[in-house]
Amino acid sequence: MPPRATPDMNGGMGPKEQERELVHEAADAVGALMEFWGFKRVMGRVWALLYLRGEALPASDLCEQLSISSGAASMALAELEHWAVVRRIRRPGDRREYFEAETDVWRMISRVLRERELTQIERSLEVFERVRDKLRSLPLPGERGRLEEIAERLGKMVDLARVGRGLLVALVQQGRVDLGPLMRFARPRRA
């Protein structure tokens, strides 16, 4: 059987360009993931580029490599910093600021889970409970039954929200320090 070309026929690129392409591909995947999670796509691309390169880069490099304006970079970096996902570094003798990715990915994620998803769920939970209780106290004599049914359905939503909250809390507790304790969930392949 004669050797045949690799299925990706690397488009006449040298290894250097291929590396760049590959890193960008991964960064775009992170961008998509972050967007799916309700963040801005650029944030994911910026963080991933910094993380994969493994060194601190100045904003200008990010603009160039990701083809974004300085404004977009500045905004993405500010927001990433707010989530403690990127750090700002000054180097003596260099006027530029350098940006470095937080490498503890689990810490990033659990922070988002705690601050964003948990808050969101608490907020809904409060509404459900309050509405349920108020409905029960409504003076509609002929319709006790109907009202109580609605209140019970709200009760189910309360249960669900509590389960969601409980799962989230258990998750961030479990992996309090790092991903380690959660690694048992990482089966190698689909099944």
Next chain:
Amino acid sequence: MPPRATPDMNGGMGPKEQERELVHEAADAVGALMEFWGFKRVMGRVWALLYLRGEALPASDLCEQLSISSGAASMALAELEHWAVVRRIRRPGDRREYFEAETDVWRMISRVLRERELTQIERSLEVFERVRDKLRSLPLPGERGRLEEIAERLGKMVDLARVGRGLLVALVQQGRVDLGPLMRFARPRRA
């Protein structure tokens, strides 16, 4: 101690209007939750209204109650049907179609987790693995070390994606039939 006015001073509404208001409030909370999850806000409002009312309603009622156009209602309902979250019902002798909420909330959620979140994570996982392996096979003799570092960081993202996938799978397996087995996570109050 004299009885005092309730803290919400129900704005001069009769109980009927209050009920309506309260149901809308809960529906809006579901709308916000759904939006947060990447669906359209209206979808959440429609489902919640149907779920809480507990009876099948014709589209015209939904338009009126939620103040949306027939077009918006039609689109939201079609999408909700696609997620099997709302069912369409015909009644003999009535030309209208009635819509009814799926009441098994866990089934809805686990379906979304399986079809959407899991797919999303698989897709990223594949990219990470492929890029990692290709990087390792790149002929850049002087930079073995640097390339390997990038590959290792990609390896961490692979691990993370696998943990995410594993958790999701465990979650939908665990609550395969209904919420029951997950209820142990529903602690009654914050802690």
Next chain:
DNA sequence: TAGAAGTTTCAGAGAGTTTTGAAACTTAGC
């Protein structure tokens, strides 16, 4: 303190998403 390099801000452009409303289509009953 002046000047240069770098960063942030923000108004407007652009892209993308959701909603409307009316026309086209479907269905049930006659």
Next chain:
DNA sequence: GCTAAGTTTCAAAACTCTCTGAAACTTCTA
């Protein structure tokens, strides 16, 4: 098959979110 009630489709409007790029601002060096 025709009609009327109801539903879907879809182009345009309204709205929202993101990005650009230049001006304002900050910071470092000398």
